[in-house]
Amino acid sequence: MTTPAIEVRDLVKRYRKGTANAVDGVSFDVEPGQFFALLGPNGAGKTTTIAILTTTLSPTSGTVRICGHDVVREASLVRRQAGIIFQNASLDMNLTGEENVRIHAILYNLYPYRPIYRLMPGAYRQQLRELADVVGLGADVFKPVKRLSGGMRRKLEIIRGLMHHPRVLFLDEPTSGLDTASRRNLWQYIRELRRRHDITICLTTHQLDEAEEADRVCILDHGHVVALGTPQHVKSQLAHDRLYIDALDRAALRSRLVEMQVPFSEDGVFVVELDGRTAHEVVRAIDEPLTVLRTESPTLEDAYLRILAAGDE
Numbered sequence: 001m002t003t004p005a006i007e008v009r010d011l012v013k014r015y016r017k018g019t020a021n022a023v024d025g026v027s028f029d030v031e032p033g034q035f036f037a038l039l040g041p042n043g044a045g046k047t048t049t050i051a052i053l054t055t056t057l058s059p060t061s062g063t064v065r066i067c068g069h070d071v072v073r074e075a076s077l078v079r080r081q082a083g084i085i086f087q088n089a090s091l092d093m094n095l096t097g098e099e100n101v102r103i104h105a106i107l108y109n110l111y112p113y114r115p116i117y118r119l120m121p122g123a124y125r126q127q128l129r130e131l132a133d134v135v136g137l138g139a140d141v142f143k144p145v146k147r148l149s150g151g152m153r154r155k156l157e158i159i160r161g162l163m164h165h166p167r168v169l170f171l172d173e174p175t176s177g178l179d180t181a182s183r184r185n186l187w188q189y190i191r192e193l194r195r196r197h198d199i200t201i202c203l204t205t206h207q208l209d210e211a212e213e214a215d216r217v218c219i220l221d222h223g224h225v226v227a228l229g230t231p232q233h234v235k236s237q238l239a240h241d242r243l244y245i246d247a248l249d250r251a252a253l254r255s256r257l258v259e260m261q262v263p264f265s266e267d268g269v270f271v272v273e274l275d276g277r278t279a280h281e282v283v284r285a286i287d288e289p290l291t292v293l294r295t296e297s298p299t300l301e302d303a304y305l306r307i308l309a310a311g312d313e
């Protein structure tokens with residue numbers, strides 16, 4: 001059996017005594033090389049979980065191992081394996097972008113640095129240039145951070161998080177604030193990293209389409225795991241295929257659907273939830289000539305909204 005890249009057991013985090021647990025008994029595993037997406041509404045506990053997994057916050061109870069190393073007892077080994085791209089900017093505004101990256105590289109002891117010459121080795125400059133090109137920051141990396149836009153700062157964080165070739169990369173809403181082209185570039189690069197270096201990705205996002213290609217997703221709500229599995233599994237458990245139909249005589253179609261006791265809603269056309277029935281069975285039972293007829297499979301977003309709605313009931 002291989003050691004999981006991420007192993008989380010009964011993780012609990014309470015920020016202050018007497019308050020609710022921000023993370024409340026969370027368990028999951030991520031295998032090496034997998035792409036794992038942590039989803040959930042604002043305040044669900046995603047950032048708290050990632051902070052514990054990357055050793056920037058200590059757990060109240062439970063255990064977490066990254067590549068087999070305990071985040072509490074072996075924090076420095078974990079830091080060497082893990083890269084993080086934070087949700088909130090953590091850049092020094094008084095420095096240039098490159099200086100921010102350099103400090104990180106020195107702190108992590110990534111490259112042999114000779115303070116006498118104040119020189120970073122060629123490998124550093126090459127990696128910096130490559131990453132700056134990937135995210136589309138280019139030569140702007142050498143500008144003072146305070147003169148960069150929000151999206152450009154985000155790109156700088158991404159560069160910094162990737163400098164030390166992490167085995168496990170944590171990204172807390174990496175694409176928020178990025179324009180469409182930069183978002184696509186970043187995704188291409190992440191795919192490339194996975195393919196070439198077998199890197200494990202743990203991502204949080206509110207863009208559900210970004211999680212569609214995850215190997216597994218975990219949905220958190222109020223600090224609890226409310227769904228865990230492949231996107232396909234989560235979808236099939238919680239959302240059905242849908243049948244979109246319409247007729248010239250809409251009133252007749254509506255009363256027929258009521259009569260058939262199929263769950264449906266109206267959204268311009270009639271939307272029938274195919275829970276257990278096939279589209280064919282439903283259509284065959286309708287006498288009205290149909291003007292619209294198509295089916296659609298649920299997206300992860302459909303399933304996600306349903307899961308959270310069920311939790312609020």
Ligand SMILES: Nc1ncnc2c1ncn2[C@@H]1O[C@H](COP(=O)(O)OP(=O)(O)OP(=O)(O)O)[C@@H](O)[C@H]1O
Pocket residue numbers: 015016022040041042043044045046047048049087
């Ligand atoms: N430093 C803190 N001190 C006290 N409570 C905190 C702190 N950070 C977060 N919380 C609380 O913990 C809970 C989980 O917050 P967290 O930031 O982990 O959510 P999230 O899932 O990342 O949300 P978002 O999607 O908005 O980023 C929230 O109720 C939040 O108010």
Ligand SMILES: [Mg+2]
Pocket residue numbers: 046047048087172
């Ligand atoms: Mg967050």
